Amino acid sequence: MAELYAGRGMDPEAMHNRMKGLMDGEGLPYGRRTHTYNSRLAQELGIWGDTQPGGEAIHDALYRAYFVDARNIGDVDVLLEIVEEAGLSVDAARKVLDSRKFKGAVDDDWAKSRETGVTGVPTFIAGGFGVVGAQPYEALEKLIKEAGAAPRP
Numbered sequence: 001m002a003e004l005y006a007g008r009g010m011d012p013e014a015m016h017n018r019m020k021g022l023m024d025g026e027g028l029p030y031g032r033r034t035h036t037y038n039s040r041l042a043q044e045l046g047i048w049g050d051t052q053p054g055g056e057a058i059h060d061a062l063y064r065a066y067f068v069d070a071r072n073i074g075d076v077d078v079l080l081e082i083v084e085e086a087g088l089s090v091d092a093a094r095k096v097l098d099s100r101k102f103k104g105a106v107d108d109d110w111a112k113s114r115e116t117g118v119t120g121v122p123t124f125i126a127g128g129f130g131v132v133g134a135q136p137y138e139a140l141e142k143l144i145k146e147a148g149a150a151p152r153p
Contacts, residue, residue, distance in 0.1 A: 038074040
């Protein structure tokens with residue numbers, strides 16, 4: 001992570017502490033990552049998971065693996081362990097990864113992200129307006145108002 005932020009005028013420790021505080025405030029687990037990993041295959045597994053009964057579990061499992069346990073979600077063996085922990089078929093997941101069956105779907109998601117100006121995750125977009133990154137409630141409320149949503153009584 002130090003290499004990633006070198007020369008960008010960012011303080012990785014301050015960034016971690018900010019995110020940790022936000023996550024703690026919401027009761028969400030958050031660990032300390034020392035590396036960043038290519039999440040492309042994990043994204044493909046996420047889309048595959050959405051097609052499987054109980055497959056939504058893969059999203060929480062991938063989150064925990066990366067943001068809490070600092071596991072390498074770019075490694076196929078690690079991904080298959082995560083699939084098993086999520087209670088999904090390891091054999092089916094291996095076939096998905098080998099065939100890259102959901103590569104096109106991720107390509108489409110990335111293209112849409114580029115078209116809408118997404119530069120990070122999470123990104124929230126409403127009515128042509130957007131905010132990037134973990135945001136406080138007030139920032140999301142402002143986004144919705146700017147998009148023209150009427151308050152509920």
